[in-house]
Amino acid sequence: MRRTPADTAASQNKLTRRGLLLGGAQLAFMGGLGLRMRYLQVDQADEFRLLAEENRINIRLIPPARGEIFDRNGVIIAANEPSYRITMVREDAGNVTEVIARLSTLIELDDGALNRAMTEMERSPPFLPVTIAERISWEEMSRVAVNAPALPGVTPEVGLSRKYPLGTEFAHVIGYVGPVSDYDLSKIEDPDQLLLIPRFQIGKVGIEAKRETNLRGKAGTKQVEVNAVGRVMRELDRREGQAGDDLQLTIDQKLQSYVQARLGEESAAAVVMDCKSGDILAINSAPSFDPNLFVRGISVADYGLLTENSHRPLATKSVQGTYPPGSTFKMVVALAALEAGIINSESTYWCPGHLTVSNRRFHCWKRGGHGHMNLETAIRESCDVFFYECALEVGIENITNMANRLGLGVKHGIPMSAVASGLTPTKAWKQRNRDSPWVIGDTVNSSIGQGFVLASPLQLAVMTARLASGKALEPRLVKSVNGIDQSAPPDEIPKLDVNANHLRIVRKAMYAVSNNRKGTAYSQRIIADDFRLAGKTGTSQVRNITAAERRAGVIRNEDLPWERRDHGLFVNFAPYDDPQIAVAVIIEHGGGSSAATPVARDITLQALYGGDPPLDAYPRKDRARIKAQQERLRREFPQLRSTGRDRA
Numbered sequence: 001m002r003r004t005p006a007d008t009a010a011s012q013n014k015l016t017r018r019g020l021l022l023g024g025a026q027l028a029f030m031g032g033l034g035l036r037m038r039y040l041q042v043d044q045a046d047e048f049r050l051l052a053e054e055n056r057i058n059i060r061l062i063p064p065a066r067g068e069i070f071d072r073n074g075v076i077i078a079a080n081e082p083s084y085r086i087t088m089v090r091e092d093a094g095n096v097t098e099v100i101a102r103l104s105t106l107i108e109l110d111d112g113a114l115n116r117a118m119t120e121m122e123r124s125p126p127f128l129p130v131t132i133a134e135r136i137s138w139e140e141m142s143r144v145a146v147n148a149p150a151l152p153g154v155t156p157e158v159g160l161s162r163k164y165p166l167g168t169e170f171a172h173v174i175g176y177v178g179p180v181s182d183y184d185l186s187k188i189e190d191p192d193q194l195l196l197i198p199r200f201q202i203g204k205v206g207i208e209a210k211r212e213t214n215l216r217g218k219a220g221t222k223q224v225e226v227n228a229v230g231r232v233m234r235e236l237d238r239r240e241g242q243a244g245d246d247l248q249l250t251i252d253q254k255l256q257s258y259v260q261a262r263l264g265e266e267s268a269a270a271v272v273m274d275c276k277s278g279d280i281l282a283i284n285s286a287p288s289f290d291p292n293l294f295v296r297g298i299s300v301a302d303y304g305l306l307t308e309n310s311h312r313p314l315a316t317k318s319v320q321g322t323y324p325p326g327s328t329f330k331m332v333v334a335l336a337a338l339e340a341g342i343i344n345s346e347s348t349y350w351c352p353g354h355l356t357v358s359n360r361r362f363h364c365w366k367r368g369g370h371g372h373m374n375l376e377t378a379i380r381e382s383c384d385v386f387f388y389e390c391a392l393e394v395g396i397e398n399i400t401n402m403a404n405r406l407g408l409g410v411k412h413g414i415p416m417s418a419v420a421s422g423l424t425p426t427k428a429w430k431q432r433n434r435d436s437p438w439v440i441g442d443t444v445n446s447s448i449g450q451g452f453v454l455a456s457p458l459q460l461a462v463m464t465a466r467l468a469s470g471k472a473l474e475p476r477l478v479k480s481v482n483g484i485d486q487s488a489p490p491d492e493i494p495k496l497d498v499n500a501n502h503l504r505i506v507r508k509a510m511y512a513v514s515n516n517r518k519g520t521a522y523s524q525r526i527i528a529d530d531f532r533l534a535g536k537t538g539t540s541q542v543r544n545i546t547a548a549e550r551r552a553g554v555i556r557n558e559d560l561p562w563e564r565r566d567h568g569l570f571v572n573f574a575p576y577d578d579p580q581i582a583v584a585v586i587i588e589h590g591g592g593s594s595a596a597t598p599v600a601r602d603i604t605l606q607a608l609y610g611g612d613p614p615l616d617a618y619p620r621k622d623r624a625r626i627k628a629q630q631e632r633l634r635r636e637f638p639q640l641r642s643t644g645r646d647r648a
Contacts, residue, residue, distance in 0.1 A: 061193060063200060064217030065160055067244030069174060069207065071253035072279075072479055077170050078208070083161035084141040085134035086154060088117075091126035093153030100132070102151060107140040109133055129155065135296060162201065162208075162295050166253070166639070168288035169260045172316040173251065173477075175206020175417060176291035194219045204294070206316075207247070207477070210415035214481065217244035248480040250279035254640070258606045259284045261637045262599055267310075267588040269317035270599070271461035272607055275579040277487060278465065278473040280414070281607060283458070285317040310563070311588075320418040322454035323586055325408075326538030327382045327593075328571045329449030331467060331506050334375055336402035337390040338502040345505050348372045351385035355444070362388055362444050365539075379509035380519045382537060384448050391447030396438065399446060400424040405472075405497055407462035408455050414477040422459050425452040449540060460584035464571040467510075468534075468579035470503050472496050510534035511576050524597040526574065528617040531608050533601065535572030537593035542566060557591035568595035574604050581607050602626075 069078035086103070093099045096118075103109065113133065121130045132154070144156045162177045164170065180195045180202055194200055194216065202216065203209035220241030225234050259270050263286035272282040289306055293299075306313050315321060337343045353369035355362050364370065364384040370377075378386035391399060403409055409424030423429075425446065427438035445451030455463075458475060465473050472494045478486050496503070511534040513519040514526070520537040543564050545554055557565040568590035573582045583604050587595040605613040612630050615623040634640050 062220035062222055062238070062241055063159075063194060064219055064241040065243040066162065066177075066201075067215040067217065067246045069215075070246065070248045071251050071256070072249060072281075073252065074248070075253040077164065077166055077249070077253065078174050079163050079165060080160040081163045083134065083159050084136045084138065085157050085159065086132045086136065086144055087129035087157055088121070088132050089126070089129050089153045089155070090121050091153070096121070096153075099151055099153060102147075103132065103144070103154060106143045106147060107133060107136055135161070164291045164295075166257070167290045167292065169253075169257050169284075169639075170251075171206075171288045171291045172285040172318065173206055173249075173256075173283060173416060174291065175208040176204055176294040177201040177208050178204045178294055192216070192219075201295070205417040207249075207415050209417060211245075211247060211478070214245040214247065218242040245482050247478055248483075250274075250281065250476055250479045251283065252281045252607075254611070255603075255607055256282045256284065257637065257639045258282075258633070259603055260286065260288060261633050261640060262602055262606075265311070266590070266595075267312065267317075268586060268590075268596075268599075269321060269457040270583070270585045270603060271318055271457045272603060273461045273465045273473075273475060273582045275465045275469045275473070275573060275582055276490060278476045278493070279479070279487075280475050280477050281581065282603070283318045283416075283477075285315065285321075287311050287313040289313045316416060316418060317457065317586070317588070319414070319416050319456055319458045320420055321586075321588075322420045322422050322456050323567055323569070323588075324451075324453060324540035325449035325455040325460060326540035326567070326569055327384075327448060328460060328463075328536050328538035328569050328584075329403075329408075329453060329455075330379055330382070330387050330447075331510070331536060332403045332406060332408065332463070333387050333390050333394070333399055333447050334379065334506055334509070335406075335498060335502055336398045337394045338375075338505065339402065339499060340394050340398055342393045343375060343390060345375055348374045349378075349386045349389040351383050353385075355385050355388045357388070357392070357444055358440055360441055362441075375505060376509040376512055377518075379506070379536065380512040380516055382513075382520050387447040388444050391443050392440065396443045396446060397426055399443075400426050402498075403453075406466050408459050410459070412458060412462060412475050414458075414475050416477070419458070420456050422456055423452055423454040449538065457584045457586050460569070460571050460586075461582050464573050464584060465579075465582035466496050467503060467506060468573035468582055470496050470498075470500060507534055507576070510536055510572075513537065514572070520593065521570065521597050523619070524601045525619065526601060526605060526617055527619055528605075528613075531574055531605065531617065532576045533572045533574035533604055534576045535570055535597075535600070537597060538569030538571070539592040540567045540569065542589070562589050565589040565591045568593045568597075570596040570600040572600055572604060574608060583607075602629075 065080055068076060068080060070076050088096070088099070090096055109132070117130050117132050141156050144151065144154065148154070164174060164176070178201055180200050184202060185191050185195060188195070195202065203212040208215065218241045221239050222235055223237040225236055255272060259272065259282045263270060263284060265287050268286045270282065270284050271280065273280055287309070293302055351364055351370040351373055353364050353367050365382065369385070370381055370383045373383045373386045400409065403424040409422050411419055411421040430436060430438045430442065430452070442451055446453050462473065462475055476487065480486055511532070514521045514524070514533050514535050516522060521535055526533050566589070568587040569585065570593055571584045573579045581604065583600050585596045585600040585603065587599065590596060605617055615627055618626050
């Protein structure tokens with residue numbers, strides 16, 4: 001059937017409308033697409049360019065050089081040294097086993113380190129480098145570099161590692177560094193990104209830990225171009241970081257070395273403090289250990305030797321150890337009684353060899369008694385009964401108050417680990433901590449530095465320096481940071497809140513201890529008139545002596561096992577007329593003060609002379625022994641042979 005012209009016209013009209021609709025839809029689609037493309041390419045160009053750059057360029061941290069540590073004279077005691085290591089990228093190596101076999105023909109590979117590296121390689125992305133060997137020698141580094149074409153994926157690298165050139169002598173002061181652990185990170189609320197770098201090292205103990213923020217520095221950055229899977233293609237930019245601060249300590253390296261050598265293998269501690277500024281000139285604990293072992297990763301065997309040693313070489317006895325101060329505490333009781341007006345320099349008490357308090361007999365060390373004693377003779381001969389009587393009248397609260405003024409029972413803020421507060425008890429302290437009331441016998445025990453009283457060698461040195469100077473000296477260990485002095489001007493150090501005349505009375509009594517024939521330290525006196533010392537002996541018991549043992553005869557220390565012998569203590573300052581240094585020494589289980597006194601005297605002379613003192617500074621009877629001792633120490637410790645700084 002033929003279509004009429006009208007039908008044809010109607011059909012054409014329909015087609016035209018559909019075409020227009022379709023064309024319009026296509027035009028709208030193309031217009032929207034164009035607008036979207038313009039939005040993405042023009043309006044959002046910067047944002048997408050940044051995203052593209054972030055995918056193509058990575059920013060990586062560059063570890064800064066750790067700050068170095070020096071003694072007061074510029075001798076380096078914690079340094080950085082080049083550390084050579086070998087790394088491997090698994091995907092570049094191909095056959096890892098074969099490449100390691102070739103590498104082992106060039107350098108010696110530690111089986112344990114290699115096993116750890118293989119484990120790390122298996123769980124790491126194939127393009128990340130893994131350390132195969134570290135702390136290799138320059139010769140080994142060179143052999144690997146020369147044979148690089150035969151070792152695909154292997155790269156020799158150089159970095160910095162910590163080194164302690166003086167080994168054991170500063171171990172307890174400086175401490176050591178080690179890799180960041182999960183435990184370290186758990187203690188930090190917002191850790192520095194540096195700490196997340198694999199095998200990055202931080203201070204673990206000592207100044208390395210306490211001044212970690214200063215020593216660490218700030219990271220640098222580098223921009224590296226990476227491919228789609230994250231492999232580094234090239235370095236585009238580098239900005240170096242900021243090295244850590246250099247620290248200069250107040251310690252005199254030569255004196256520190258001498259003290260460590262003089263303490264030897266005793267379980268002991270010694271502190272030398274400047275009476276003018278509070279500077280710590282030496283602070284030692286013995287026996288010591290080599291901190292380099294910890295930097296390199298100490299073996300189980302070596303660590304076992306340290307932890308199983310009865311003399312506890314890892315313990316920082318100078319600040320961490322607290323001991324009954326024994327008779328070195330008697331100056332505290334004397335000053336408390338003087339300040340309270342209970343006694344004066346002429347007051348006397350009768351010592352029959354004991355004092356009975358509440359049906360309990362408290363003995364003097366001298367069984368037959370000392371007779372009439374005034375303050376000077378009581379300190380000179382270390383009469384116990386005199387101080388029992390003083391303490392009963394002055395009371396424990398006044399005694400503790402004086403102890404705190406002299407620096408006992410106070411935590412001193414020096415940057416060493418585990419600095420102890422010690423203990424100067426009060427009635428409230430005992431009720432709170434022992435759930436029992438204070439009794440009069442507690443006061444008697446405290447009067448001779450026994451019972452609950454505890455002090456560290458550092459605190460005893462502070463006490464002695466304050467007695468000597470009449471100033472409220474605070475111990476100082478850091479002399480400067482990046483060359484900027486940290487000391488307080490001497491005229492800004494406040495005076496001690498104690499009557500100056502009372503201090504003179506006590507100092508005179510301490511002088512008699514070492515320079516009067518009846519003094520308990522007379523045999524260890526200094527003959528040189530310019531360097532006469534004033535001191536106080538101390539013996540602290542570590543066991544109870546029963547009444548039965550007293551009747552039968554007290555067992556001598558030398559007949560007891562080492563761990564049951566008394567501790568020996570000695571504190572002193574010198575010269576008497578113009579105090580320069582204060583010294584505190586403790587010999588654990590030394591059998592009494594006679595173990596500590598000669599050590600303290602030798603240290604005092606070494607500090608005053610800045611090296612080996614002349615033999616005529618010693619009593620004649622000691623000179624042959626001292627000469628042999630000096631020769632032995634110089635022979636066994638070569639670092640003592642150089643000329644020291646004269647502190648005189």
